[in-house]
Amino acid sequence: MLTKKESPKKMVVTGNEAFAYGAVAADCRFYSAYPMTPSSGVLTSVAAWGKKTGMVVRHAEDEIAVINSALGASFAGVRSSVGTSGGGFALMVEALSMSGITELPIVVFISQRPGPATGMPTWTEQAELLFAIHGGHGEFPKIVLAPGDHQEMVELTLQAFDLADIYQLPVIVMSDMLLSESHRSIPYDEIQAKIKKYIPNRGKLVSSADESYKRYLMTDDGVSPRLVPGGVKTFYQANSYEHLEDGHTTESDVERIKQVDKRARKIKTYLSNHFIIPTTIGDIQKAQTVFVGWGSTKGVANEAVKKAKEMGKDVAYIHFSYLYPLDKNKIKTLFSDSSKQYILVENNSEGQLGKLLQMEVGISFENKILRYDGRPLAVEQFIEKI
Structure with a gap:
């Protein structure tokens, strides 16, 4: 008897x-996309749930309209988001800079596929990191996150909306075809418990202010109070020009330096308060071979670590979810043992995470596993390197 x-x-x-589920739970009130x-799948999901959630969902005429309408919603005071792939993001980058100078929060979802141009639209790649x-043109802070699996996608989406509001900047959530379109079961009760406890952090959003209000006020942490428009006797401009503290346009060299430095201080504040060091899979102390990757590589790396253990070999994996900006000193501690073999693992031809770590941290990789035929990485590719 069973x-x-x-x-x-x-x-x-x-x-x-x-991602759609996390956006709803994060109280995103406006989502726009061009398929x-x-x-x-994000667009079709949030549209299907629209009557229940009350989220405004816009299928715009192109990606330029997508992100500009979302910035308008953000300016009005609601959480907003957009979704696309690499080709669509290429059309959004001018408005991404608009987000940078106006200091308007927005969450951008990018699901990668092989390029350039149309490339191989139904296959997978990690070539847009x-x-x-x-x-975006010019210098302005942004945050880039990359979930490694479906549960992490929900959790990091919640975090993305908070970070966008707290630091008043664009937060980019990176996915790819493998992660975006594959199905997986995740613990319902655990996810629901986190969502139930979740309270949106709107940062320095304020609903009222007096006549002395300055939208781009100089602050130690780089973040200024953000007023929802429409109040009595308060006014400020939010346009594409450099500005004074009160929002009026300026070409003063002194004021320009002040505003650039103010925006840049957000990075230091973020690294102090919200940056999370990469997680590890396996026993990194015992392991002589350590794989390093990001995004959807997490799943196959986890299987490779298990397979290696069955073979009697200790292997570990360093998984990056918080990809940019990076805390140089914290990252370096993960690569301090020169006796270990660190192997970069990515679904692209150039080793983009490796380039980022070399540029930001000073770490370089002699050994790499790079797959760029549109197919996901395989456990066998890991095992061959052990």
């Missing part, structure tokens, strides 16, 4: 649905 086995309740979601594989980090 006995019933009790197991934790689970929910089956795609990565796109996980582009493999990100389109550096594009996301350096997207």
Whole structure:
């Protein structure tokens, strides 16, 4: 006789649905997108849930309209987000700089596919990390996150909306076709418990101010009070020009330096308060071979670590979710043992995380596993390197 086995309740979601679920839980009130594989599942999900959630969902005429309408919603005081892939993000980067200078929060979801141009739209790749980090003209702070699995997608989406509000800047959530369109079961009760405890952190958003209000007030942490427009006897400009503290346009060299430095201070504040060091899978103290990767590489790396253990070999994996900006000193501690073999693992041809770590931290990789045929990484590729 078979006995019933009790197991934790689970929910089956795609990565796109996980982002959509996290956005709803984070109280995102406006989502805009132009359909582009493999990100389109977010648009269809939030649109299907629109009547229940009250979220305004806009299928705009192009990606330029997508991000500008979302910035308008953000200016009005609600949490807003957009979704696309690499080609669509290319059209958004001018407005991303608009977000930078107006200091308007926005969450940008990028689901990667092989490029350039149309490339291979129904396959997977991780080739837009550096594009996301350096997207937009001029210098302005942004935060880039990359969930490694579906549960992390929900959790980091909640965090992304908080970080966008706290630091008043664009936060980019990186996915790819593998993560976006694959299905996975995640613990329902655990996710619901986190969502139930979650309280949106709107940062320095204020609903009223007096006539002395200055939108771009100089502050030690780089973040100024952000007033919801429409109040009595308060006024400020939010446009694409450099500005004084009160928002009026300026071309003063002195005021320019002040505002650039103010915006840049957000990075230091973020690194002190919210940056999280990469997680590790396996026993990194015992391991002589340590793989290093980001995003959806987490799943196959986890399986590779298990397989290696079955073979009697200690292997570890360093997983980056908080990709930019990076805390140089904290990252260096993970690579302090020169006797270990550190192997970079990425779904692209150039080793973009490796380039980022070399540029930001001074770490270089002699050994790499790079796959760029549109297919996801395989456990066998890891095992061959042990």
